[in-house]
Amino acid sequence: MNFIAWMIVGCEIAFWIVILLGLTTRYIAKKEKMGFFLLALTPVIDLILLLVTGIDLYNGTKATTVHGIAAIYIGVSLAFGKSMIKWADEHFLYYVMKQGQKPIKRFGREHANHGLKGWFQHLVAYGIGAGLLGALIYLLNDSQQTEALSGILRIWSLVLAIDLCITISYFIWPKKMKETIKQ
Structure with a gap:
C-alpha cells in the first residue's frame, strides 16, 4: 500500500478518534468547550x-486510484461530517452515557425522506469530490497521468445514479416496521 x-x-482513524475524544471530553469529562x-x-x-495528496501529485507522482479515493474521502467527510458527528453524539449519549432518547428507527415516508436527504448529501459529496478530481485533472493537464482520476469520476457517477435509484425505491416500496412475533 502506498x-x-x-x-x-x-x-479515517484520526476522524473517529477525534470524534470519540470530543464526545468523551464533552460528556464524561464535562468539558463542553474542549469537546466542541x-x-x-x-x-x-x-x-x-x-x-x-496535492504535494504528492505536484511532485510528479502518477495519479492512482488511491489519489481519487482521497478526493472521495474529502468530499464525503465534508458533506456527511456534521451528520456523522450528530449520529455519533446521539448514540454515545444514549448507549454510553445512558441519557437522552433512544436513536429512532425510520419507516415508511419518514425513512424515504431521510434517504432522500442522504442522497442530497451524497450529491454534495460528489460535487466536492468531483470538483477536486476535475481540478487535479485540469492542473496536471496530462491524460496519461490522470487516467485513474477520470476512471474514479466515472465510477462515482454510476454509484451516485444507483444511489438515486435506491432512494426512489424507498418511496415506491416503503420500509415497513417488522411485526413482533408473540409466542
Missing part, C-alpha cells in the same frame, strides 16, 4: 489529506 493509501486510512473544539478539528484532518 503512502497516500496509508494517509487515507490514518485520516475537538469535534471541530475534523475538517483539519481533511485539509491535511488534501495537502499531502
